[in-house]
Amino acid sequence: MESSEPEIFDVVGIGFGPSNLSLAVALEESLDPVTSAFFERQPSLGWHRGMLLPSAKMQVSFLKDLATFRNPTSKFSFISYLHDVGRLARFVNNQDFFPTRREFHDYLEWAESKLAQPVAYSSEVTAITLAPTGGQGAADRLLVQVRDPAGGSRQVHARNVVISTGLVPRMPVGVEADEFVWHSSQFLHNFRQRDHGELKRVAVVGGGQSAAEIVRFLYDSLPGATVSAIVPSYGYSVADDTPFANQVFDPDAVDSYYHGSQRSKDAVWQYHRNTNYSVVDDEVITGLYERSYEDEFSKSNRLGFLNLARVVDVKRVGGDTRVTVHSMVTEESYDLDVDLLVCATGYDPMDPAEILGELDTYCAHDAEGRHLVGRDYRLVTTPELNCGIYLQGGTEHTHGLASSLLSNIAVRSGDIAHSIVARRSGAQGKGIDA
Structure with missing residues (x-):
């Protein structure tokens, strides 16, 4: 009214x-x-x-x-x-x-x-x-x-x-969310609504905390599924939460940044991005590595890490979601067919x-x-x-x-x-x- x-x-x-x-x-x-x-x-x-x-x-x-x-x-x-x-x-x-x-x-x-x-x-x-x-x-x-x-x-x-x-949730360039491709912001909502028995091959793209947590969750929650982690770096990088680095989040640090020169602002981002962006807590990294080690020992081949890789295309082919992955090591691309792709690719x-x-x-x-x-x-x-x-x-x-x-x-x-x-x-x- x-x-x-x-x-x-x-x-x-x-x-x-x-x-x-x-x-x-x-x-x-x-x-x-x-x-x-x-x-x-x-x-x-x-x-x-x-x-x-x-x-x-x-x-x-x-x-x-x-x-x-x-x-x-x-x-x-x-x-x-x-x-x-x-x-x-x-x-x-x-x-x-x-x-x-x-x-x-x-x-x-x-x-x-x-x-x-x-x-x-x-x-x-x-x-x-x-x-x-x-x-x-x-x-x-x-x-x-x-x-x-x-x-x-x-x-x-x-x-x-x-x-x-x-x-604002950010997807990989050219990739749109649908019922088979999710952004991490909607992960639990969508996961609860899916028939978990249909998820035999899942992939998670991203190198930050959310990506690592989702990989861990899927590996533990879907014992019959393979989980592929598509990571842009050579494995997950640990978050710097040491006392001196954490001072960048102190209230006084806002004054230093706001009144600082452009050179000092650039230095803050250069040296302290690893306090929050595209990094993972060491406890989560350790837990994933332990799972990976046990997976290799037991020869279950359920957990795989595609390092130094990025997603360049996603399309629906038959009953599969085909993810085209580009390796920065070989500079070659290859296809990965999955039932679900989760994009933990951050926010704008x-x-x-x-x-x-x-x-x-x-x-x-x-x-x-x-x-x-x-x-x-x-x-x-x-x-x-x-x-x-x-x-x-x-x-x-x-x-x-x-x-x-x-x-x-x-x-x-x-x-x-x-x-x-x-x-x-x-x-x-x-x-x-x-």
Whole structure:
């Protein structure tokens, strides 16, 4: 049902995954009252549900939760969750800084249930435009159009919007997902719906954590199937989670990156990509190698590794999915027929221009066409636009490695919440460098 008098909010959040959940927590804990509304097109809160594999662990400490680094006394912390559900002592006795992904997802759902302000699910933001000002001067409100669960429309005015639509699954070039070719983001959903007896030959392409975990899961879950791992490197590379390297995810590291030279930014990516990208935890690598060794010893020939290889074509031939694999060793290609191909080939950052539409013309860009972003994660805009557009994600070029990761989520959301409150009280100008 369309409203003639749109509601007005200080903050409208577009998307509601962990990042905007953390922002909702920060706004609720703010000493300054802020009105907010969050819209999520999915029917419920979900965070990588397709990869909540049994025993799969987080790659960040439980202390890097929604709130602790911003507010150690928060009632939304992971420790508060453990206490509330009666598992604090058991978790401590486990002597592990890294909960399973399933437990962390349960924590996220618990935190969402504690929010005072409900989230509008099954509600897709279809457009953001300038709100009518009724006069001259810079626009200080945006008109956000939302498709509601019943298929109707809702319009709200926002003094600030925070875009957090998540990462975009990436497939190999020229390959499209279908019922026989999956991206890892949909792995568990699709696997539960398939007749496992039909899966006799499966292949997994990718060299990162998700790829290795899926290879392990398929090998253990399908005892009658062969599993081929198509790896772009010479085997899996271990993630660097040593103390000095992990400092690249500290809150202070964001300042160093943001204010650093282009040379220093390039150095961070060159030397520290192996903290997160295309790398695997040593426990998963060791477990896979042990399986491979036992497989070779028992001559079962169920687990194979195609190293220094990439997928160049996928097509359906009869009842098979034919995967053309190119070897970087021999520079020759060969075909591999499988019943299922899983592409654990990562994600691309969100592109805010897609949701901004014509509003993007009011946003400043650098020489490479990337958005200019303030230290407070606010897009730099032209004088005609005085309301705030903030990004949760898509800021790797300005804020570094942790821009779309959980590592800095509490502090990042706190920075955005502080900027919104400060700008409202006139403590800042346009928020270009909070």
